[in-house]
Amino acid sequence: MKRGKPLDSVSLTIINNYLVNVCREMGLAMMKTSYSSIFNEGLDFSCVIFDRDGEMVAYAEFCPAQIGAILYTMQWTIAEVGLENFKPGDVIMHNDPYRGGCHMPEHTVIKAVYHDGELYGFVGNIAHVTEIGGKAVGGFAADAKEVYQEGLRLPPVKIVREGKYVDDIWKIILANHRTPRISWGDFHAMIGSLSVAERRLGQLLSRWGFDEVLAAGKELMDYSEARMRAEIREIPNGEYSFEDWIENDGVVRDKRYRIKCTVVVRDDEVIFDYTGSSPQARGPCNCTYGVTASATFNAMLNITDQTIPRNSGCYRPIRLIVPPRTVVNVEHPGPSVGGNSEIHERIVDVLFGCLSQAVPDRVAAATGGSSCNFLFGGIHPATGGYYANYHIDGCGWGGKADGDGNHTQCPINGNCRNTPVEVFETRYPWLTKSYSIVENSGGHGRHRGGCGSLRVLRALAPEITVSSFMDRHETRAWGLFGGGEGASGTIRIRKKGDEEWRTFSEVYGTTSPNKFADIQIYEGDEIMIVSPGGGGYGRPEERDPALVLEDVREGFISPQEARDVYAVSLVQGENGDWSVDEAATKLLRRGRGVA
Amino acid sequence: MGRWEPISEALYATEIHRCDFCGKMMVRRLWRLDYMGRSLQFCDDRCERSWFDYWLPRYGKEHGFG
Numbered sequence: 001m002k003r004g005k006p007l008d009s010v011s012l013t014i015i016n017n018y019l020v021n022v023c024r025e026m027g028l029a030m031m032k033t034s035y036s037s038i039f040n041e042g043l044d045f046s047c048v049i050f051d052r053d054g055e056m057v058a059y060a061e062f063c064p065a066q067i068g069a070i071l072y073t074m075q076w077t078i079a080e081v082g083l084e085n086f087k088p089g090d091v092i093m094h095n096d097p098y099r100g101g102c103h104m105p106e107h108t109v110i111k112a113v114y115h116d117g118e119l120y121g122f123v124g125n126i127a128h129v130t131e132i133g134g135k136a137v138g139g140f141a142a143d144a145k146e147v148y149q150e151g152l153r154l155p156p157v158k159i160v161r162e163g164k165y166v167d168d169i170w171k172i173i174l175a176n177h178r179t180p181r182i183s184w185g186d187f188h189a190m191i192g193s194l195s196v197a198e199r200r201l202g203q204l205l206s207r208w209g210f211d212e213v214l215a216a217g218k219e220l221m222d223y224s225e226a227r228m229r230a231e232i233r234e235i236p237n238g239e240y241s242f243e244d245w246i247e248n249d250g251v252v253r254d255k256r257y258r259i260k261c262t263v264v265v266r267d268d269e270v271i272f273d274y275t276g277s278s279p280q281a282r283g284p285c286n287c288t289y290g291v292t293a294s295a296t297f298n299a300m301l302n303i304t305d306q307t308i309p310r311n312s313g314c315y316r317p318i319r320l321i322v323p324p325r326t327v328v329n330v331e332h333p334g335p336s337v338g339g340n341s342e343i344h345e346r347i348v349d350v351l352f353g354c355l356s357q358a359v360p361d362r363v364a365a366a367t368g369g370s371s372c373n374f375l376f377g378g379i380h381p382a383t384g385g386y387y388a389n390y391h392i393d394g395c396g397w398g399g400k401a402d403g404d405g406n407h408t409q410c411p412i413n414g415n416c417r418n419t420p421v422e423v424f425e426t427r428y429p430w431l432t433k434s435y436s437i438v439e440n441s442g443g444h445g446r447h448r449g450g451c452g453s454l455r456v457l458r459a460l461a462p463e464i465t466v467s468s469f470m471d472r473h474e475t476r477a478w479g480l481f482g483g484g485e486g487a488s489g490t491i492r493i494r495k496k497g498d499e500e501w502r503t504f505s506e507v508y509g510t511t512s513p514n515k516f517a518d519i520q521i522y523e524g525d526e527i528m529i530v531s532p533g534g535g536g537y538g539r540p541e542e543r544d545p546a547l548v549l550e551d552v553r554e555g556f557i558s559p560q561e562a563r564d565v566y567a568v569s570l571v572q573g574e575n576g577d578w579s580v581d582e583a584a585t586k587l588l589r590r591g592r593g594v595a
Numbered sequence: 596m597g598r599w600e601p602i603s604e605a606l607y608a609t610e611i612h613r614c615d616f617c618g619k620m621m622v623r624r625l626w627r628l629d630y631m632g633r634s635l636q637f638c639d640d641r642c643e644r645s646w647f648d649y650w651l652p653r654y655g656k657e658h659g660f661g
Contacts, residue, residue, distance in 0.1 A: 072620070079622035098611045100620060275654060289619060321650070322618035329618045332611060 007216050012223070015208065015216040016058065016309050022200040023047040023060035026125060026193035033192055035185030036130045038390045041423055042416040045127035046070060047193060049201070052121045054078045055312040057217040063128075064413040065102070065344050068297050069290030070126040071312065072100030073108045077156040078122075086112040086119070089163035091191055093173075094156040095132070097147065097288045098332050102340040104151045105129050105139045105390070109159075109187070111194040115205040120214065123197035125190050129183060131377070131388040133176040136517040138375030138388045142250040142469040143510075143517045144284045144335040152176040160191070178377065179388050221313030228314045229268035231304040235358050239264050242353030243276070244346055244366070246327065247474045249283030250338070250515030257281050257327045259346055263354040272296045272351070273321040274328045283515065284469070286330035287339035287347070292322050295347035298413040302348070303355060303362040338469045338515070341371045341392070345411035346471070349478075352398075356480055361401040365443060365535030366477035367411050368395025368452055368486055372531045375467040375517075381429055381460070389428055393529055394418060396442050396450030396486050398477060399537030404547075405450035407437055407556075408531060429461035438487065438530060440557055443476075444565045445483030445536020446543050451556055452489055452531035459525045467517040468504070472532040483536030484565070489529075490514070496524030541567045541594040545580045552578050567592050597628035597643050600636075614638045616646040631660055 007015070026047035034040045046066040048059040054075040059067055076099045077092055095107045110124040132139045132151035141149050152173060159169050174180035205213050243260040260276035280286050287295075297315055301308075308314060322329040328347065330336045345367055352363040372395065377388030397405035397412065410416045421432045433456040443449030468491050477486035491514055492501040503513040510516035521527070548568040551557045559578065562568045569584035589595070601624050602612055612621045615635045626637040637643045651660060 076620065076622055098620065271649070289613075319645070320617055320619070324613040324618045329613070331613070332609075 007212060007219065012216055012219060015204070015213060016220050018204055019049055019058035020060060022197050023049060023058055025200065026123070026197045027060050027062050029193040029196045030125065030127065030189045034189035035182045037419045037423060037427060038128050038130050039186050039189060041419040042392065044416045045125055047125045047197070048123070049197065050074050050122040050124065051214065051217045052083070052119050054122070055217070055221060057121065057220065057311055059310055061415070063415050064298050064301070065294055065340065065415070066106060066126045068294030069100060069102040069106065069288070070108055070124060072290045072293065073126065074110060074122060074124060076100040077110055080156055083119070087162050088112065088114045089160065090158055091160035091194065092156050093154055093159045095154045097330065097336045099155060100290050101288060102126070102291050102294070103288065103337045104134070104147070104153060105132055105337065106340065107154070107190070109190045109194060111198060113198050113201050115202060115210050118210065120201065120205060120210065123194050123201065125193055127186065127190055128390065129186055130390045131177050131179040131182065133178065136375065136467045137178060137377035137465045138390050138467060140337055140373055140375040140390065140467050140469050141335070141517045142284060142338065142467055142512070142515040144337065145251055145282055146333040147335055148333065150284065150335055150337050178386050220309050221311050224309045224311050224313030225316045227308040228300070228304065229317050232265065232270050232317055233268050235265045235270070235355070237265050237267065238358060240354040240357040242350050244350050244353065245475055246285050246343060246346060247471055248512045248515060249281035249285040250469065250512045251281070251283030253511050257285060259328060259343070259350050261350050261354055263351065265358065269317045269319065270300070271319045271321065274326065275321060275323055277323070277326045277328045279327070280325045280330055280334045281327055284335035284338045285327060285343055286334050286336045287328050287343050288336050289322055289329050291340045291344050292328045292347060293320055295344045295413070296320060296351065299348045299351035299355070302412070303359060338373070341373050341414070342469055342471050344413065345369045348412050360481065363480070364400035364405065365398030365445070365449060365480040365483050365537045366486070367397045367405070367534050368450070368477050368489065368532030369411060369472045370395050370470045370489060370532055371411055371414055372489065372529055373469040374491070374529060376428070376464050378461060378464045381462065387428065392416060392418065393453055393455060393531045395489070395531040396452050396477070396534035398480070398534040399443065399445045399447035399449050399483055401447070401537065404448045405442065405534035407442070407450040408453035409450065429459065429464065431458040431460055432456070433458055433526065437555065438533070439555055440561050441487035441533035442556060443479045443484040443486040443534060443536035444540035444561070445479055446538025446540065447536065448543070448551065448556070449477065449479070449483070449486045449534030449536045452487060452533045455529045457527045459521055459523055462523050464521050466519050466521055466527070468514055470514040473514045477532060477535040479535035480537050482539035484540065486533030486535050489532040492528045493521065494526045494528070496522065501528055539594070540565050541589055541592050545585055549578060549580050563588070567594065597626045597637065597640060599624050600627040612636060614642050616642040616650055
């Protein structure tokens with residue numbers, strides 16, 4: 001390879017920004033042209049540029065949870081297909097969880113980019129396709145015992161060959177999806193975004209030169225590696241262990257699964273050793289290698305300088321030890337659909353727990369740790385056609401050294417938006433009866449955990465098939481340094497004519513009350529989803545009384561909690577508004593040893 | 596010292612091989628090491644070295660590498 005002349009830092013910055021913006025434009029193209037709400041409202045996808053060695057040169061910040069998986073998916077694809085077998089105009093699709101992927105719904109499409117006949121690299125995106133067949137509508141078989149129940153598995157296959165559709169492959173894929181028209185639209189949004197990126201990269205290569213852009217990618221990765229090593233040097237050498245639990249796998253009731261990690265910091269390198277994690281579960285709470293890698297990389301990016309360019313260079317000082325056939329590295333034929341959406345955030349919690357022992361001011365307490373995955377589908381009464389949807393709800397995030405946790409937001413690194421009620425009700429046969437923040441659900445603390453949410457839905461179709469994969473309904477998000485636990489969540493049903501909210505285990509006999517699949521509910525039945533709150537950071541008695549007052553005014557905590565937990569005495573005026581009784585608060589806090 | 600070994604590319608050979616040190620998937624070839632009567636597989640010689648330096652002293656005994 002000819003080597004381009006070294007670029008100055010300004011030119012490198014311009015090229016880096018250009019590459020990142022190409023990835024962002026890919027995402028916008030997907031958002032604007034896709035069919036499903038998890039694409040165009042949720043933005044559950046990531047867009048990436050790779051060089052020809054399969055190294056990630058740039059990506060856009062849509063769904064960071066996918067960035068490890070797309071790297072390994074890309075590298076696997078190059079190795080399996082062989083560089084010599086890529087041709088201009090080829091598009092490869094891949095969703096195999098054992099070949100680097102996240103879980104079956106996440107489909108990756110990849111296109112090689114050539115300039116004047118020479119291979120520059122690849123553009124790719126990974127996205128959550130709502131309906132991929134399998135036993136459960138919406139692709140989330142929460143009681144699956146093997147991968148074959150989770151949908152259609154695709155090793156790297158060409159769906160477009162030198163610009164022409166490979167019809168046979170398309171027929172196989174679409175015949176196995178319940179909503180083929182939606183898949184067709186979403187796949188074309190993905191492929192279209194590759195064309196956008198291919199065109200933009202061509203403009204960059206023409207303007208700056210092929211060798212220069214290729215060299216710039218290498219230099220950017222070297223730069224990110226150096227920055228990441230400098231960050232790791234700031235972490236005290238040592239070994240830091242922590243563990244947390246998944247409460248059940250949807251198949252075996254009352255069996256918990258441990259996620260354990262030991263973080264070994266050695267000068268400018270760090271080892272993440274997951275030895276000690278539970279053996280692979282029978283149900284789909286297992287993570288693929290790609291998910292565990294994504295969570296690990298993200299945890300490091302979460303605690304280090306946000307200005308470091310995000311590329312493969314960031315990962316070079318990081319080593320993973322992820323024992324196969326465990327909940328953090330599933331092997332065939334183990335199911336894994338819940339690992340990406342639900343366990344990813346638990347892994348990040350565990351890593352924050354480890355790193356809280358070394359860099360307490362950089363981490364957060366545990367998140368509510370559930371995407372509250374709620375899947376449903378059936379025949380839409382308004383159209384007579386099949387529909388399916390993957391619905392997520394946010395949870396409370398953990399408090400951190402410099403602030404409170406976010407309220408009811410998609411768990412850390414998922415980064416997806418929720419679907420507005422108006423869009424939700426227009427597309428699907430549900431009435432949203434209520435949607436609110438749950439008072440007192442955030443863990444108490446100097447920096448309070450974020451609150452969870454409560455959503456009540458009423459079925460408007462004669463019949464809807466629902467599935468659920470949720471967690472932290474028995475366990476709770478832990479606090480740090482004296483902070484309290486977040487509240488747990490729940491999913492319940494109130495059958496039409498019934499007065500009581502009941503668990504799905506009570507009504508339908510499901511093994512798990514929060515991980516189940518393929519339950520038929522009927523018009524007038526109601527579903528209640530309560531998402532968990534985040535853990536608190538620091539002692540609640542140290543929270544600024546003015547912030548406690550604001551929490552009460554906003555409905556995040558009750559006046560009683562303000563007094564009992566935060567040691568803040570509030571008085572209510574004639575107009576109903578609250579204010580802090582400074583003298584009484586001082587006395588209360590003095591009584592608890594807080595100045 | 597290990598040696599490179601190809602992984603079967605037969606269409607029916609869908610088994611995924613994983614590194615005995617880091618757990619990562621291996622695609623077309625693997626680094627084979629025979630040690631104390633066991634056959635081990637790694638991504639490459641770097642993972643082999645790390646297995647000896649890191650894994651063996653910590654976990655070797657409980658896995659029968661007395």
